[in-house]
Amino acid sequence: MLDFETCNAARLRRDPAYDGVFFTAVKTTGIYCRPVCPVRQPLTRNVVFYPSAAAAETEGYRPCLRCRPETAPFCPAWNGTRATVARALKLIEAGALDEADIEQLAARLGIGARHLARLFQRHVGATPLQTAQTFRLQRAKRLLDETDLRMTEIARRAGFGSLRRFNAAFAELYKRPPSTLRRKGPQRHGAGESHLHARA
Ligand SMILES: [Zn+2]
Numbered sequence: 001m002l003d004f005e006t007c008n009a010a011r012l013r014r015d016p017a018y019d020g021v022f023f024t025a026v027k028t029t030g031i032y033c034r035p036v037c038p039v040r041q042p043l044t045r046n047v048v049f050y051p052s053a054a055a056a057e058t059e060g061y062r063p064c065l066r067c068r069p070e071t072a073p074f075c076p077a078w079n080g081t082r083a084t085v086a087r088a089l090k091l092i093e094a095g096a097l098d099e100a101d102i103e104q105l106a107a108r109l110g111i112g113a114r115h116l117a118r119l120f121q122r123h124v125g126a127t128p129l130q131t132a133q134t135f136r137l138q139r140a141k142r143l144l145d146e147t148d149l150r151m152t153e154i155a156r157r158a159g160f161g162s163l164r165r166f167n168a169a170f171a172e173l174y175k176r177p178p179s180t181l182r183r184k185g186p187q188r189h190g191a192g193e194s195h196l197h198a199r200a
Helices: 004-012 053-058 081-093 102-109 113-123 128-146 151-158 163-174
Strands: 023-026 031-033 047-050
Touching: 004 047, 023 053, 031 053, 047 053, 053 128, 081 102, 081 113, 081 128, 102 113, 102 128, 113 128, 128 151, 128 163, 151 163
Parallel strands: none
Antiparallel strands: 023 031, 023 047
């Protein structure tokens, strides 16, 4: 993890080179952002930095609705053991922990489950299960933004075992039910475009 001064300077100049490298959490609002977030910048004394979206969420922060940090890329400059973590993150993002368990994931990576847990602690700042939950919520949020699918279908496609689990996880992170983040009205933008960028 980078030091505070490096992160702080990068987020103050909204440096895209640091997008996905660290995340800025704001203690006064409980929200975390990407370094490139267009929203008015918080005071330095109110920010804290995390190496991943999952780490920020584990500490109780929820994603900013403007810069959508839960969709930020992970740092590409990893090597050595970090490459194993990057592979694990890819597999988890693809749903590896939605059906299989940690032991099976670790076996696919050619390492033990305990070693995998240690690597995550060091490089991600969250457990593989917490990370899987972050990815599920990210998938669900994208489906809410871009489709008209029913809630039960969104829960299923996002990798939640049930609608109840989806609702509980969503409410815990966003502090509101998923239906309130659904766009109203008949017209929709194309996939990938967020309604939050549209201004009246
Ligand atoms: Zn933001």
